[in-house]
Amino acid sequence: MLLSTRGLSKHFDGLQAVTDVDFDLPEGEVRALIGPNGAGKTTLVSMICGRLAPSSGSVHFEGQDITRLPAHKRVCLGIAYTFQITSVFPRLTARENVALAARRHLPKAEVTDAVENALDRVGLQDRIDEDAGNLSYGHQRLLETAMGFVQKPRLLILDEPTQGLADSEIERFKSLINELRQTTTILLIEHNMSVVMELADRVTVLNFGECLAEGTPQEIHENPKVQAAYLGTG
Template structure:
């Protein structure tokens, strides 16, 4: 059974069709990349998976459960975590406190309201998440004072702190330096040992290094799917996105 499956997923905004009947299946432990030109519907599609946007038509199942009607926070509790294309960190809090909020949310999930998570467990989980993305040395810095690239990494740390089954990354390498991109690729491969990763990415070097399979969208529809080699050789993809 696939971890995630969409069937005929569609979304229109007024008279504009953003996504038109996309069906996709993600396997457990897979790294899947979604690529396509600007306006192809990629972010709207993954926003429907995360619950930030409700579909106009179609269904979604996750881990064997129909989640089409679930709110975004209910999907987080089931293991779907989405890091945004535009950073959504708490700029006036430290890096440590940003991640600690996510750890506290995870540890509180199955507790009675009057029982608070152990503070040492929160601290340990926070440091572990910051260490994984290379930000432990910046734990006491305000998030708003970080570079844009480091804010993106902080958001990934917040996502990892929730211990997701599915981690959705929207343009994760935007703003990162060459070495930071290389480190990020190493991190994603490590994450995929115990989670499924779905990423929207324009950097084709990153896509080719990371993706087990690639989904190509164009004009709100699924143009092609396949291995990196198959996608690079696909004439329709070359015309629509990669260039000949």
């Protein structure tokens, strides 16, 4: 198992954000994590990537207990995380942003080609020398996705990657995920259910910080508890 959590919980000043989550993600899978706003999705992945320390429970990556490992060391192990709110460097160009991410993990001789390839794959090749702060919100999301996968991670966590994208850009994003899934395990937090249904091998549903259901996209779509809590039917 590439990633596992056991009893993972987080509370903030008495508010229980995540409660006793057991989560297993095998290598090579595209897993969608869905749930209503405030369900605990970002809190959960923040504990997985090391941005938040859990109140209790454990996180294992490739069999290694990484619960107390700082975020930068988890990056070195092969975990890349793109934020729900963009975290690009606005005064650097798109090229420079991706190059910063690439230099941490690639030999110097490979960086230039890797950066240009990454920006081409997300559709930003014509904005390669534009300051990131001048890009639209959707294009900043795409830039951050490029910054994630250029690191060649073992696990790529994408938090709301299609938010702010036009329909044509969403189609390009789906094609990109289908390319990346050949070499990268992907955990996708996503509200766009058509994206989830098309891309995910399996779906995990959080509700009030707890795991409500898990299964194939079709199983989740037909689950009465999920319909009542999230999909708006039932």
